[in-house]
Amino acid sequence: MRILLTNDxxxxxxxxxxxxxxxxxxxxxxxVAPAAEQSAAGHSVTLLVPLLIQEVFDDQKRxxxxxxxxxxxDCVKLAxxxxxxxxxxxxxxxxxxxxxxxxxxxxxxxxxxAIEGSFFRLTSIACSLGxxxxxxxxxxxxxxxxxxxxxxxxxxxxTAGTLFNVNIPSLENGPVKGIRVLxxxxxxxxxxxxxxxxxxxxxYFWLGNDFGCPEPHPDTDEIALRESYIxxxxxxxxxxxxxxxxGLQKHEWTL
Amino acid sequence: MRILLTNDxxxxxxxxxxxxxxxxxxxxxxxVAPAAEQSAAGHSVTLLVPLLIQEVFDDQKRxxxxxxxxxxxDCVKLAxxxxxxxxxxxxxxxxxxxxxxxxxxxxxxxxxxAIEGSFFRLTSIACSLGxxxxxxxxxxxxxxxxxxxxxxxxxxxxTAGTLFNVNIPSLENGPVKGIRVLxxxxxxxxxxxxxxxxxxxxxYFWLGNDFGCPEPHPDTDEIALRESYIxxxxxxxxxxxxxxxxGLQKHEWTL
Numbered sequence: 096m097r098i099l100l101t102n103d104x105x106x107x108x109x110x111x112x113x114x115x116x117x118x119x120x121x122x123x124x125x126x127v128a129p130a131a132e133q134s135a136a137g138h139s140v141t142l143l144v145p146l147l148i149q150e151v152f153d154d155q156k157r158x159x160x161x162x163x164x165x166x167x168x169d170c171v172k173l174a175x176x177x178x179x180x181x182x183x184x185x186x187x188x189x190x191x192x193x194x195x196x197x198x199x200x201x202x203x204x205x206x207x208x209a210i211e212g213s214f215f216r217l218t219s220i221a222c223s224l225g226x227x228x229x230x231x232x233x234x235x236x237x238x239x240x241x242x243x244x245x246x247x248x249x250x251x252x253x254t255a256g257t258l259f260n261v262n263i264p265s266l267e268n269g270p271v272k273g274i275r276v277l278x279x280x281x282x283x284x285x286x287x288x289x290x291x292x293x294x295x296x297x298x299y300f301w302l303g304n305d306f307g308c309p310e311p312h313p314d315t316d317e318i319a320l321r322e323s324y325i326x327x328x329x330x331x332x333x334x335x336x337x338x339x340x341x342g343l344q345k346h347e348w349t350l
Numbered sequence: 351m352r353i354l355l356t357n358d359x360x361x362x363x364x365x366x367x368x369x370x371x372x373x374x375x376x377x378x379x380x381x382v383a384p385a386a387e388q389s390a391a392g393h394s395v396t397l398l399v400p401l402l403i404q405e406v407f408d409d410q411k412r413x414x415x416x417x418x419x420x421x422x423x424d425c426v427k428l429a430x431x432x433x434x435x436x437x438x439x440x441x442x443x444x445x446x447x448x449x450x451x452x453x454x455x456x457x458x459x460x461x462x463x464a465i466e467g468s469f470f471r472l473t474s475i476a477c478s479l480g481x482x483x484x485x486x487x488x489x490x491x492x493x494x495x496x497x498x499x500x501x502x503x504x505x506x507x508x509t510a511g512t513l514f515n516v517n518i519p520s521l522e523n524g525p526v527k528g529i530r531v532l533x534x535x536x537x538x539x540x541x542x543x544x545x546x547x548x549x550x551x552x553x554y555f556w557l558g559n560d561f562g563c564p565e566p567h568p569d570t571d572e573i574a575l576r577e578s579y580i581x582x583x584x585x586x587x588x589x590x591x592x593x594x595x596x597g598l599q600k601h602e603w604t605l
Contacts, residue, residue: 145546146543247601258591273603286427287431288431297402330590334455334585335534335583335584338586340532343506349502
């Protein structure tokens with residue numbers, strides 16, 4: 096099996112290194128990942144400036160892949176259109192430092208890379224590891240869990256282009272209780288900005304780190320992660336509100 | 351009516367200026383928009399650096415709003431959480447230079463700003479104007495069309511948080527034929543990279559501009575825009591593949 100591995104934390108991130116070690120037990124892994132951290136890059140792509148690339152090798156001087164001075168989605172596009180000699184059988188994005196659940200999925204560069212893979216009709220899986228404030232992340236255990244989930248996803252024989260979002264709960268809250276297949280939570284987050292004045296007297300704002308989802312919907316990824324379950328959410332990229340379509344079509348629309 | 355206007359082309363973009371003039375016939379318009387162009391920013395947000403803001407005035411020295419050194423989605427967050435004295439009745443994003451249809455919706459900063467508004471349970475409308483290569487865009491006509499569509503959307507009495515993607519076809523291909531309510535096209539685009547060598551001998555890639563959607567699905571935004579219809583697509587931000595959920599839940603998942 097040929098696996099393309101990418102992420103949004105950058106090619107030298109410990110989460111990618113740990114996940115690569117695990118994926119190498121499943122097949123040939125080529126990494127095409129951002130040269131620098133791209134957290135919360137969403138599905139941004141680079142149109143107006145060129146993408147520089149560099150070959151990267153691991154500590155054993157084995158070819159790792161390419162670092163791309165661009166976004167996670169750029170990496171997947173470039174890998175599939177230019178860098179890989181043939182299309183991979185699987186695209187994996189991660190292991191991200193921090194979960195990507197609920198509406199945070201929309202901000203996530205990790206998930207965007209997997210969505211981009213799905214645009215190309217390739218099976219794509221985003222993997223993220225929950226974070227507990229002030230505690231170092233156990234990427235090795237998180238990557239081992241991710242590999243087990245990926246193996247089971249492949250056993251379901253997903254059709255081409257199927258897209259999955261896998262979240263490993265924070266490992267600081269006790270042992271993982273199991274794996275649950277659940278929808279994305281769509282309840283709103285509560286966020287705040289810190290307001291300050293810079294040395295030149297200008298007001299600036301900084302998005303606070305204490306955001307939370309006070310009322311998550313039951314039976315969603317957000318809830319299950321808090322209860323220390325691994326979550327698997329099948330995703331798709333049709334943003335059409337199909338439920339609203341027919342009602343709106345009945346209105347008379349005139350120029 | 352209080353309207354928040356934003357975009358991804360930057361606060362001084364002609365599309366925003368034209369749309370503001372039209373929206374001022376509907377209510378009080380406050381602009382909170384990126385200081386610089388943010389095309390293809392997707393739903394990226396700024397976490398790791400602060401957001402500087404600046405008050406901006408129009409040519410008649412009337413208060414226009416704030417320029418934000420950030421992403422389109424940052425502008426909406428900051429407007430709603432900090433800058434506006436009370437929540438707007440409507441959020442409009444645009445008028446974008448270039449359509450945002452099909453899977454391009456996922457890359458679009460214009461649409462991401464509207465999605466962000468919808469996260470806050472406010473009615474949000476993204477407006478984009480199709481572009482014909484080498485021809486200047488007629489933002490004035492595009493904005494007038496957008497305003498008419500927005501008025502009709504409001505007449506449907508959308509529930510709080512309802513999200514719309516409006517595309518005006520390229521006005522160079524003949525007169526607009528009408529307005530159609532249609533789903534987002536999800537057929538793939540064909541793209542290419544230009545491969546070159548920089549003055550220091552390094553290979554670089556630049557995403558080509560000749561991408562296209564050779565086989566768009568019938569009765570979608572992509573097709574209707576080519577036929578010179580304005581398209582209205584209701585959107586939502588639940589990426590869950592609900593059709594696949596039940597089947598996956600039946601599998602046995604083990605750690």
